Amino acid sequence: MxxxxxxxxxxxxxxxxxxxxxxxxxxxxxxxxxxxxxxxxxxxxxxxxxxxxxxxxxxxxxxxxxxxxxxxxxxxxxxxxxxxxxxxxxxxxxxxxxxxxxxxxxxxxxxxxxxxxxxxxxxxxxxxxxxxxxxxxxxxxxxxxxxxxxxxxxxxxxxxxxxxxxxxxxxxxxxxxxxxxxxADTKHFFDNRYGTGQSTLDGIIRATNILLAGKTIVVAGYGWCGKGTALRARGLGGNIIVTEIDPIRAIEAVMDGFRVMPMAEAAPQGDIFITVTGNKHVIRAEHFEVMKDGAIVCNSGHFDIEIDLKSLGATAKEVKEVRNFTQQYQLPNGKSVVVLGEGRLINLAAAEGxxxxxxxxxxxxxxxxxxxxxxxxxxxxxxxxxxxxxxxxxxxxxxxxxMGINIDSLTPEQTEYINSWASGT
Structure with missing residues (x-):
């Protein structure tokens, strides 16, 4: 062109x-x-x-x-x-x-x-x-x-x-x-946590116009993106479940006040599912089968492989667009699963990143x-x-x-102290 x-x-x-x-x-x-x-x-x-x-x-x-x-x-x-x-x-x-x-x-x-x-x-x-x-x-x-x-x-x-x-x-x-x-600290501490946290929920809200308060929201992955997403979802009144494979991150999620469990246990409980792992097929056929009717599934990881959409599509009796960036999959068991943004980055598919x-x-x-x-x-x-x-x-x-913010700087005495091993009690 x-x-x-x-x-x-x-x-x-x-x-x-x-x-x-x-x-x-x-x-x-x-x-x-x-x-x-x-x-x-x-x-x-x-x-x-x-x-x-x-x-x-x-x-x-x-x-x-x-x-x-x-x-x-x-x-x-x-x-x-x-x-x-x-x-x-x-x-x-x-x-x-x-x-x-x-x-x-x-x-x-x-x-x-x-x-x-x-x-x-x-x-x-x-x-x-x-x-x-x-x-x-x-x-x-x-x-x-x-x-x-x-x-x-x-x-x-x-x-x-x-x-x-x-x-x-x-x-x-x-x-x-x-x-x-x-x-880089000035990337993942802010972009991944605050950027992903806010923009992911922005994308979900724009795509669905649903109320998040009172919903059970399952966040798959508790890296910096998952932390930010869980934090912001809780701020909007969501009841948060975190799924993890890393025991240290799982403990961190527990101590941050979130429920932690495997996806197999979270699947029947969640109203909204958000994947932010960077891995493949975090939500699979066995999870779709036990979800609530109308459960909403979306991804905020980079690629569209975190949700196994091929198995969902192969199982579904019908797929229809119910809103922009919102597809409803009708399952043989009579229940439906709603997928946002074709499983791609919801914060960019339905919002502005x-x-x-x-x-x-x-x-x-x-x-x-x-x-x-x-x-x-x-x-x-x-x-x-x-x-x-x-x-x-x-x-x-x-x-x-x-931002117009000033911070302290070290005094000569403080500089000397932190560079010396001789000073003690």
Whole structure:
């Protein structure tokens, strides 16, 4: 598809949506002061001059600010969607029409189109890849080994993607550096907990318009995303059950005041089920069979494999759309199960994703991780690398300054004390 107003190649739904996208991007920018400061510095220093960069991300108003910052830094950037249902079409149109950034993303695109866009991204022969979920990296390794020589490195900010990268390294196929943005303190403490917690419930409410107070809500997984989801669901009056496989996280959930049990025990009790594990088939056929009539099932993990929809679809006598992003599966036992957002990320399928204020820090990490890779080209070993502590702390400092919050600093006496072993009782 080629626009009349630009020669930039792209595949978006409708360029006429650009004015609405521009308005929404500007609104998001009010809550993203840290990334703005980084963009202003990038515009002066041009750290990505001559760098071909591919970003496989959720195409949202917040991602737009990251893409604009990278281009300001001199990057030859191209953007594709990391999930078929997460694209905001007006944002995609604005990035093409107003910022001349090639975007290949359409909300609701089928799997064939999604994989074609992954190939389009690799056709760009990237030096740096930002990859939510590691689909681009996995495809590069599996199908385009000859392009690895072009690659400086990749960044990853999803739990699912980090799991895949660790598996790649274990298998000896991750032969280049990858920045673990997901585990930066200014990412997972805020984005995963507060961002996922709020946006997941926002998506459920938009899709169903149900009252959460008094409902039994089952949260599968008690990582940072699960913690945030359980916390916010309780805040809205839900009775929370947590399912876990990790004994330490399970104890933590108990001590946070939640009931903990296996999914087999939770399935007959829950009114709403939310998966945030990053694993496969957390809710399966044997769970659907014992659920209450009208139980609502949704996912806020990166991929749509956490709920076994194939077995549900094979069993169902009828499937019908009852609201936008809301499908009802009629089972042979006379009961129904309602699935939201086709089992994909409910916070992006039915809502707008994380609030801009938390994505400000997450995308600051992404931008600085890309800069770190380029500055250290050829110096980093293959495998996962953490965001430098000083970078993480500086992002937090900039965020506090933007919020008008001051904190204490150590006195010389305190500095001496914490660096000495001689002082005691």
């Amino acid at each position: 080629t626009a009349t107003s630009t020669r930039i190649k792209h595949e978006v739904k409708d360029l006429s949506l650009a004015p609405l996208g521009r308005q929404r991007i500007e609104w998001a920018g009010r809550e993203m002061p840290v990334l703005k400061q980084i963009r202003d510095r990038f515009a002066q220093e041009k750290p990505f001059a001559g760098i071909r960069l591919v970003a496989c991300c959720h195409v949202t108003t917040e991602t737009a600010h990251l893409a604009i910052a990278l281009k300001a830094g001199g990057a030859d950037a191209l953007l594709i969607a990391s999930n078929p249902l997460s694209t905001q079409d007006d944002v995609a149109a604005c990035l093409v029409a107003d910022h001349e950034i090639p975007v290949f993303a359409i909300k609701g695109e089928d799997n064939e189109t999604y994989h074609r866009h992954v190939q389009t991204a690799l056709d760009h022969r990237p030096n740096v890849i930002i990859d939510d979920g590691s689909d681009v990296v996995a495809t590069l390794i599996q199908e385009r080994q000859e392009q690895i020589a072009d690659l400086i490195g990749t960044t990853e900010e999803t739990t699912t993607g980090i799991v895949r990268l660790k598996a790649m390294f274990k298998d000896g196929v991750l032969t280049f550096p990858a920045m673990n943005v997901n585990d 994380h609030p801009s204020a938390v994505m400000d820090m997450s995308f600051a990490n992404q931008a600085l991780a890309c800069e770190y890779l380029v500055k250290n080209k050829g110096k980093l070993e293959p495998g996962l690398h953490s965001i430098p502590v000083e970078v993480d702390a500086n992002i937090a400092k900039l965020k506090l300054q933007a």
